[in-house]
Amino acid sequence: MEVFLQQISSTGIILAAVLLFLLMYLFSISSSSQNEEKEPPGPKPLPLLGNLLMLDLKQTHVSLTKLSKQYGSVYTVYFGPKKVIVLAGYKAVKQALVNLSEEFGDRDITPIFHDFNQGMGIAFSNGDNWREMRRFALSNLRDFGMGKRKIEEKIIAESQFLKEKFETFKGKAFDSSQPVSFAVSNIISSIVYGNRFDYSDSRLHEMVNRAYENMKLTGSASIQLYNLFPWLRPFVKNQQRIVNNLQENYKESDKILHDLKKTxxxxxxxxxxESFLIRQQQDKDSGETGSFFHMKNLFYTINNLFAAGTDTTSTTLRWSLLLITKYPExxxxxxxxxxxxxxxxxxxxxxxKNLHYTDAVIHEVQRFASIAPICVPRKTTCDVHLNGYFIKKGTSVFPLLITVLKDESEWETPHTFNPGHFLNEEGHFIKRDAFLPFSAGRRVxxxxxxxxxxxxxxxxxLLQYFRFTPPPGVSEDELDLTPVVGFTLNPSPHKLCAVKRF
Structure with a gap:
């Protein structure tokens, strides 16, 4: 009898919990319906699941783009219980990220991004830490080459190493992904550490492989589910794999920094x-309390620079080689x-300035490939109105950059690889307002x-020195432009031949 009563009691608690949840859900739906004319429209969410059944988490950007056709350029979608405002098209994205830069200027730090940085570094932090790290990074990155003749010389020197690597394949088909990543990673290394790695150095291979794997896993469906339901962590192997890779990166950085300190x-x-270490010592000597210049911030910032600086540029270069091979004319x-x-x-x-067509091709590669289809999520810093809709402070915002770069009202042939998008009638290069591959606003x-x-x-x-062709027996038409979806859009695995022109 006692066991029976306990069972009834347990059942009652469960039913009460379910009833309470349903009441809360109905209340939230009722509340939102009262503000329907003010808040962005969107599909009706299910309890707990939200709109997940409508989304393909393996191609989230595709699902969100389709929904924008139905609900407009500013709409609401629920990733499970999480409310997200989606921005589609050039006008909506520009209005939010440029004209309302401060209001849409915070980073939405999801669980996996918190695992990356613990709220430190540059890419996934907010507030005073973000401002101080970004200010210091901008100042010092300029000092060590960004935008200066010094870094141009390093890139030219690295391009020679890359050409020599391509030559070793003697015109036979090869996968360009590793050599290109090595070259780009070496540019970041020269800025961060003051030196480069030989392409045969196992440390370089491991750093590039870990960075590539993390970019791929971060965009996986299991990680997206983990972001929505953090309690799934013990069951998400990809999360542990990402963390393990990051820890290995920090160990390698620690070894390099240890050697740098000696000299x-x-x-x-x-x-x-080294500039960071010097500033750290200065703050320590002056008795500065609450300084942001500590080793964790250095490690996380270095990881941000390597991950962002290597993946996006190397991926774009690989797309450029694939596209000019597919279109030999x-x-x-x-x-x-x-x-x-x-x-x-x-x-x-x-x-x-004199290579108008070449410059147009490079810009068109960035537009057509749209390697970052969804801008790294933002978060509103205050209550804000956008396009007549009210958005609360702290709301997650997904700007769909792919809908900007392929906006049918901005581009003549948005879904075709067409360098003419960036050329005027005289064949001179022209800038386009809707060209935003690097995002915009204060988080550009x-x-x-x-x-x-x-x-x-x-x-x-590379184009001066090599002619790129498909592997023997493969026609240009057979080269696949379907992207592999991760945190960025990579070309499908492929091989090309680099044939010396002279």
Missing amino acids: LNPQEPRGFA IQAKVQEEIDRVIGGRQPVVDDR CLGEGLARMELFLFFTS
Whole structure:
């Protein structure tokens, strides 16, 4: 009898909990319906699941783009219990990220992003820590090459190493992903540490492989579910794999920093890391309390710079090689222009203004590939009105950059690879307002200037020296442009042949 009563009691508690949950849900729906004319529209959510049954978490950007066709450029969607405002199209994204930059300026730090940085570093922090780290990074990255002749020389030197690596394949088919990633990673390394790695160095291989794997896993369906339901952590193997990779990165950074400290000259820092260490010591000597210049912030910031600086640029370069191989007539026009304007000498940044078609091709690669289809999520810093809708403070916001770069009202042929998007009638390069591959506003990509320089110098140096073709027996039409979805959109696995032109 006692057991029976206990069972009834347990059942009653469960039923009461379910009833309470349903009442809360109905109340929330009722409350939102009262503000329906003010809050962004969207599909009706289910209890707990929200709109998850409508979303393909393996291609989230595709699902969100489809929903924008039905609900407009500013709409609401529920990822499980989490409310998210989605922005689609150039006008809505610009209004939020540029015109209302402060209001949409915080980072939405999801559980996996917190695992990355613990609220420190640059990419996934807010408030005073973000402001101090970004200010210091911008100042010192300029000192160590971003936008300066010094880094141009390093990129040119690295392009020679990359060409030599491509030559070792002797015109046979190969996968360009590792060599390209090595080259781009070395540019970040030279800025952060003041030196580069040999392509045969196992440390470089491991750092690049870990960064690539983390970018891929971060966009996986299981990690997206973990972000919505953090209690799933023990069951999400990808989360543990990401954390393990990060810990290995920190161990490697610690070894490099240990060696740098042995020869550190406070008067002549050789890279970003040494500048940070010098500032750390200065704060310590002055008795500065609450300083942001501690080792965890250094580790997380270095990881941010390597992850963002390597993946996005190397992925874009790989897309550029794949696309000019698929469209040989475009490759031929690029090479004709390079030969006519530059000849046999090494391309330099100043050549960009005379290489109109080449510059247009590089921009079109960034637009067409749209490697960051969803901007890293933002969060509103205060209550704000956008396009006549009310959005509460602290609401998560997903700007769909892919809908900006493929906005049918901004681009003549948005779903076609067409360098003409960036050329006027005279064949001169023109800027386009809706070209926002680096995002916009106060969270715009920190390394935009560096990335633009790398893309131009690596691309022109390779096209000047090699003709890229599909592997024997494969036609241009058979080259697959379907992206592999992770945190960024990578080309499908493929091989190309780099044939010396002269």
